[in-house]
Every structure is written in C-alpha cells, then in structure tokens.
Amino acid sequence: MCSIAGMIDFQHRGGRDEACAAMQQSLWRRGPDQHGIYQAGHAALVHNRLCVIDPENGAQPMRAVYGGQEYTLVYNGELYNTAELQQELEQKGHTFSGHSDTEVLLKSYMEWxxxxxxxxxxxxxxxxxxxxxxxxxxxxxxxxxKPFFYMMLNGAFVFASEIKGLLAVPGARAQIDRNAVYEIMLTGPGRTPGYGVFKGIEELPAAYRGYFDERGLHTERYWRLQARPHTDSLEETIRRVRFLVTDAIRRQLISDVPVGTFLSGGLDSSIISAVAAAEMQKKGRRLQTFSVDYKDNAQYFKSSKFQPNSDSDYIGLLRDALQCEHHLIILDPADLADALYEAVDARDLPGMADVDSSLLLFCKEVKKQVTVALSGECADELFGGYPWFRDPAVRAAEGFPWAQSTRYRARFLKDAYREHFDPGAYVMRRYRATLADTDTLPGDPPLEKRMREMMRLNTDWFMQTLLDRKDRMSMYSALEVRVPFCDYRLAEYLYSVPWDYKDYRHYEKGLLREAMKDWLPEEILWRKKSPYPKTHHPAYLRIVSERLRELLRSPNAPLLDLVDKSALEQLLDAQNPQPWYGQLMTTPQTIAYMLQINYWLEKYQITLI
Structure with a gap:
C-alpha cells in the first residue's frame, strides 16, 4: 500500500513545490520505502510507496506512452486479478517491464x-x-x-489519501461548521458517505470514479449492489460461497514480502488463517498468525450477551491445528489510554476510542514480523452476523441498528447546538436516504426487503467505519492489511441470497459455517460470534475518567465549546453501561471518545464557523 496526493491548478498560482513537499511529508508513514513527485504544466502528483509487489519495477509516479499520448499514475492498493489482466493486455499488444499491479493498472486505463x-x-x-x-x-x-479525499482550494483540485495530506497544503484551513458538530456527536465515529467533516473536504464514495479538467469536476457511481433472482439451490449456494471465500483468500496472499494473518479465534479470522496456512504449506512455508489480548483480561473478563467467552482457548486450539507460528501481543491499559491520541493522528478524526488505539498498537507490533496481513472484517455485514440482523425487534426498528442512541447522544450537545434543531431528524434523513437507494425486487417479501436494507445500511455505514479504522491504524505503521471478505464478487452474490439460506440451521452466519465446515475444528466452526476483544481492566476506566475530570477543570478545553459540561459529569458518574456505537463502545469508550474530540480540536487547531 502507499499514499497518493496531487493537485491540478489551471491558474498556476504558484507555491506548488511547497504544497507537494508538505503533502508528501504528511503522508510518509503510509509509504516509507520509496518516494516520488511528478510535475508538468498545471499538474502535480505525489507518491509514497510501501513496497509489496515487484519493488524494482513498481516505482511511482509511473509514466507510460500509448498511441503517442503520455499517462502518469499514482496508486494506492492491490489488484488481485493482475495475472488475468496482464495476459489480456499482452494479447492486445501491451508489453510489461515487470510483474507489478501498478503497471497493469496503468495500462488497463490506457486500454479501456x-x-x-x-x-x-x-x-x-x-x-x-x-x-x-x-x-x-x-x-x-x-x-x-482504500481512501480518497479531495477539496477545491482557490480553484485548484487537490486530493490525498488522508485528510492530513489536504490540510498540509498552504492555505488550507481546519474549519468545521454546525453540520460537522452534529456528525461527530450524532453519527460519530461513523460518517455520512462522502462527507469529510472538515469544511470544504469531501471523500470520494466507494464505487465512484471521476474527472477533473478545465470544465470542472465530475463524479459518478460505477457499481452498486443489485438484487437479482436467486436460482441456485441451497447446495449450489454452499458450493459457490465456499469457492468465493477460498478464492478471495488465495488471491490476497500474493506478495513479494512476508505475509501473516490476524487470528482472534472467531469464525472469520480462523477461516482465513486455515486457508492461508494450507496455501503456505504447499510452498513449504509456515504461516505467521497474530492475536491481541490485554493485561489481566482473564481476571477481569465478564461474559455478556455480545461476548459470551474470551478468545484465548480458541486461538490455542486453532494454533495447534494449523501448526502456525503464533504471536500473542499483550496490551497494557495505560498504553491503550495513551494511544487514544495517536489514533486520532492516524484517523484525522475522533474514532472508536480504544477499539482504534488497541489496533494501532497491535499493528505496530505485527509490522515487526510481516509487511502484509489478512484480516476478517466484513463477513458480518455480508452474511448477517451482527446481533441486530437476528433480533426481530432491533431489526424492525427505524434508525441505524448499531446506534439506537440519538436521544442519549443529543444530551451532550450544548444548548446553542440544540436550539431549533431536531437530532432525530438529522439521523433519520441519512438512514432513509440509504433505504431509498437500496435495490430490491418487486416481489420481495417484507423480510427479504428488510434484510437487503440491513445489508446496505451495514456496508455503507458500519463497515465503512471499520474499514477506515483498519486502513488508518495499520497504515500508520506501514502495515498493509487486506480483507478477503470484502471481495466484491462475494458481496454481489450474497446480496441476492435469501435470508433463510444465510440463516442456515438458524445460526448466525450459518451459511458461511456450512460452506467452510471442512476447514475448521467443530469447536471453532460453531462458536458463537464474539466481537473484537477489548480491555476489561478497571484501570482503563479509571485512567480515562481521571483525564476527563482533569479536562473539565480546564476552562479553555475546546470540547466544552461543543459539549455540555453537566452531561460529561453525569457520564463520569454513570453506573450502567450505555451503548454509544455498536457492541464495543459503551461508557468507558464514550469517555475516551470525548477525550479524542478534545485532542482533535486542539491538535488540528480547528476553528468553529
């Protein structure tokens, strides 16, 4: 993976060298291995490279000539069908200097x-x-x-992999308006698709493409989930899912640098690790796996509806079954709290509190052993694994099912932000816009229609928050993390698979379990879903609570410009955990989220407008 940035300025206002250098420096953590800048006329492209495929021939910006015309590329990502594309392009007369996907992508654009x-x-x-x-x-x-942010600055089009790359440009301002406050407080850490929070900054939504030239900016969607009649039998569906999952994992193991997998002992990461281990064994190599735990978690762990058991026994079971080289990384509560602020630096926004900071610390340690890792995100969104897919009452309720807390969240807003404003309407507009864009079939029964809506809500919103988290926390340490369950072919297929197939044996992700049953021990195959592990150590709550109390004693804390002080005091005295976002953000994480907001306002020197 890498970082990309650039600007197109038809006015030639000057200062481009300084802007390019600033963008490149701000994004260097994503690509520490090679660096390049291309400038010609009114265009500048900036690149920082993390070498994964063909280090010698994949340098960027990459230039090529076709039909007498010159094309220059900056690219962040990986193609998993590189070989097929290269073969097709060679048949059309293209030649290649190496085996990098960068060269294949550039010549694909030149051809198509x-x-x-x-x-x-x-x-x-x-x-x-x-x-x-x-x-x-x-x-x-x-x-x-993979992320792509952009802004218009004095008539110039400026883009970057992360928000910090845009804010590094001379003349860019870190400003937020009332809408940004509502986004942070009412939907955060989620974001409205395409919204960059900072004034004037936007994100290109998933599955969009666009042009910028002297006529201006044009963007369009090129793909969406479409409902189709599902004609495969249950047995055919199981076989198809098995092929798609295993093929995605195998394709994503391609690398010229060391590869490992994240292993939580849950279904999704265990499937990936099992297939990866088998592929490694074919080549005479041993898979490296990585898991995270927390100091004294065995002592303080409390079983809950969402997390009925801890991961350690299941991790050991699969480690022994796969004969992999396993690395256990233990995190300390104090380190977790300290890293809350570095996690904001990585994301450029307040995030998922210690759910972010733990991943950031974990990835730092993983990078010491491998450069590429595979992770199990996105299976729950596609196969309907989250509790809100299965609870009829939650499933039927209007609103984002992972954040049925708008009234609670709105209590934190200062009076100035609550006057003449309806928090519920703000959230519901975004919810209903997603439903309106959901593709269904005319004859869909109510349950099937709702499950398609649920899949779109989850892929457009909840999954995007997790993908933001995974990209920023991993790339902060130049670790490339791939997500096989995010293969678009799997998403396309599962969007049309009926719910009673996905709900095979009336078990969460029953279809996936049945499809992959030959790959895993029974104890893991039918283990009840358990979310990403978090600390249960009371020291963590004590640390973040004391830091928030200290903040409340400061009359100049910028958080208090947005958030009601008495609501924060009530938060500190809360006896019952109140969910903020999903299964993992309750009272300790809400306190930490407020700390992250305050740090973000200070660090980025944000102006409220």
Whole structure:
C-alpha cells in the first residue's frame, strides 16, 4: 500500500513545490520505502510507496506512452486479478517491464479508459493524469477499502489519501461548521458517505470514479449492489460461497514480502488463517498468525450477551491445528489510554476510542514480523452476523441498528447546538436516504426487503467505519492489511441470497459455517460470534475518567465549546453501561471518545464557523 496526493491548478498560482513537499511529508508513514513527485504544466502528483509487489519495477509516479499520448499514475492498493489482466493486455499488444499491479493498472486505463475499474478485483484509490487532454481521472474501489479525499482550494483540485495530506497544503484551513458538530456527536465515529467533516473536504464514495479538467469536476457511481433472482439451490449456494471465500483468500496472499494473518479465534479470522496456512504449506512455508489480548483480561473478563467467552482457548486450539507460528501481543491499559491520541493522528478524526488505539498498537507490533496481513472484517455485514440482523425487534426498528442512541447522544450537545434543531431528524434523513437507494425486487417479501436494507445500511455505514479504522491504524505503521471478505464478487452474490439460506440451521452466519465446515475444528466452526476483544481492566476506566475530570477543570478545553459540561459529569458518574456505537463502545469508550474530540480540536487547531 502507499499514499497518493496531487493537485491540478489551471491558474498556476504558484507555491506548488511547497504544497507537494508538505503533502508528501504528511503522508510518509503510509509509504516509507520509496518516494516520488511528478510535475508538468498545471499538474502535480505525489507518491509514497510501501513496497509489496515487484519493488524494482513498481516505482511511482509511473509514466507510460500509448498511441503517442503520455499517462502518469499514482496508486494506492492491490489488484488481485493482475495475472488475468496482464495476459489480456499482452494479447492486445501491451508489453510489461515487470510483474507489478501498478503497471497493469496503468495500462488497463490506457486500454479501456474509465471503464477499466469495472474489470478490477482489488482494493484501490488512484489517479491518472492525461497530459494530452489536461485531465485527471480518479477512482475508488467498489467496497471503499482504500481512501480518497479531495477539496477545491482557490480553484485548484487537490486530493490525498488522508485528510492530513489536504490540510498540509498552504492555505488550507481546519474549519468545521454546525453540520460537522452534529456528525461527530450524532453519527460519530461513523460518517455520512462522502462527507469529510472538515469544511470544504469531501471523500470520494466507494464505487465512484471521476474527472477533473478545465470544465470542472465530475463524479459518478460505477457499481452498486443489485438484487437479482436467486436460482441456485441451497447446495449450489454452499458450493459457490465456499469457492468465493477460498478464492478471495488465495488471491490476497500474493506478495513479494512476508505475509501473516490476524487470528482472534472467531469464525472469520480462523477461516482465513486455515486457508492461508494450507496455501503456505504447499510452498513449504509456515504461516505467521497474530492475536491481541490485554493485561489481566482473564481476571477481569465478564461474559455478556455480545461476548459470551474470551478468545484465548480458541486461538490455542486453532494454533495447534494449523501448526502456525503464533504471536500473542499483550496490551497494557495505560498504553491503550495513551494511544487514544495517536489514533486520532492516524484517523484525522475522533474514532472508536480504544477499539482504534488497541489496533494501532497491535499493528505496530505485527509490522515487526510481516509487511502484509489478512484480516476478517466484513463477513458480518455480508452474511448477517451482527446481533441486530437476528433480533426481530432491533431489526424492525427505524434508525441505524448499531446506534439506537440519538436521544442519549443529543444530551451532550450544548444548548446553542440544540436550539431549533431536531437530532432525530438529522439521523433519520441519512438512514432513509440509504433505504431509498437500496435495490430490491418487486416481489420481495417484507423480510427479504428488510434484510437487503440491513445489508446496505451495514456496508455503507458500519463497515465503512471499520474499514477506515483498519486502513488508518495499520497504515500508520506501514502495515498493509487486506480483507478477503470484502471481495466484491462475494458481496454481489450474497446480496441476492435469501435470508433463510444465510440463516442456515438458524445460526448466525450459518451459511458461511456450512460452506467452510471442512476447514475448521467443530469447536471453532460453531462458536458463537464474539466481537473484537477489548480491555476489561478497571484501570482503563479509571485512567480515562481521571483525564476527563482533569479536562473539565480546564476552562479553555475546546470540547466544552461543543459539549455540555453537566452531561460529561453525569457520564463520569454513570453506573450502567450505555451503548454509544455498536457492541464495543459503551461508557468507558464514550469517555475516551470525548477525550479524542478534545485532542482533535486542539491538535488540528480547528476553528468553529
């Protein structure tokens, strides 16, 4: 993976060298191995590279000539059908200097233009500058794994992999308006698709492409989940799912640097690790696996509806079954609290509190052993594994099922932000816009229609928050993390699979379990879903609570410009855990989230407008 940035300025206002250097420096953590800048006329493209495939021949910005015309590419991502594309392009007369997916992507664009993205199986955000048309083309992968942010600054189009790359440009301002406050407090850490929170900054949504030239900016969606009649029998569906899952994992193991897997002992990561271990064994190699735990968690763990048991026994069971080289990383509550702020630096926004900071610390340790890792995100969104898919009451309720807390959240807003404002309406507009864009079949029974809506809500919102988290926390340490369950072919297929197939044996992700039953020990195959592990140590709550109390004693804390002080005091005295976001963010994480907001306002020197 890498970082990309650039600008197109038809006014030639000057200062471009300084802007390019600033963007490159701000994003260097994503790509510490190679660096490059391309400038010509009114265009500049910036790249930092993490070498994964073909280090010698994949340097960027990459330039090539076709039909007498010159094209220049900056690209962040991986293509998993590189070999097939290269073979097709060679048949059309293209030649290649190496085996990098970068060269294949560039020549795919030269051959097929904007429609090249429809041929890609991969995760990507890229931009191609056409010198002959003075036009920039850009695109983002179907599922939104790789980021692409942009802004218009004094008539120039500026883009970058992360928000910090845009804010580094001289003249850019870190400003937020009332809408940003509502986003942070009412939907955060989720974000409205395409919304960059900072004034003037936008994110190219998943499955979008666009152009910028002298006529202006144009973007369009090139892919969406579409409902189709499902004609496969249950047995055919099981076979198809087995093929798609195993094929996605195998494709995503390609690398010229060491590869490992995250292993939690849950179904999804165990499937990935089992298939990866088998592929490694074919090559005479041993898979490296990685798991995270917390100091004294065995002592303080409390079983709950969402997390009925801890991971350690299941991790050991699969480790022994696969004969992998396993690494257990133990995190300390104090380190977890300290890393809350570094996690904001990585994300450029307040995030999932210690759910973010734990991943950031984990990835730092994993990077010491491997450069690429595979992780199990996105299976729950596609196969309906979350509790809210299965609870009829929650499933039927209007609103985002992981955040049925708008009234509770709104209590934290200062009076100035609550006057003449309806928090529920703000959230419901976003919820209903997603439903309105959900594709269904005319004859869909109510349950099938609702499950399609649930899948769209989860892939457009909840999954995007998790993908943001995984990308920023891992790339902060230049660790490339791939997500096989995010293969668009799997998403397309499962969108049309009826719920009674997905709910095989009336068990969460029953279809996936049945499809992959030959790969796992029974104890793991039918283990009840358990979310990403978090600390249960009371020291963590004590640390973040004391830090919030200290903040409340400061009259200049910027958090208090947005949030009601008495509501924060009530939060500190709360006896019952109140969910904020999903299964993992309750009272300790809400306290930590408030600390992250305050740090973000201070660190980025944000102006409220």
């Amino acid at each position: 233009g904007a429609r090249c993205v429809e041929r890609f199986n991969g995760i990507f955000a890229f931009a191609v500058y056409e010198e002959h048309t003075r036009r920039l083309f850009f695109a983002r992968d179907r599922m939104g794994v």
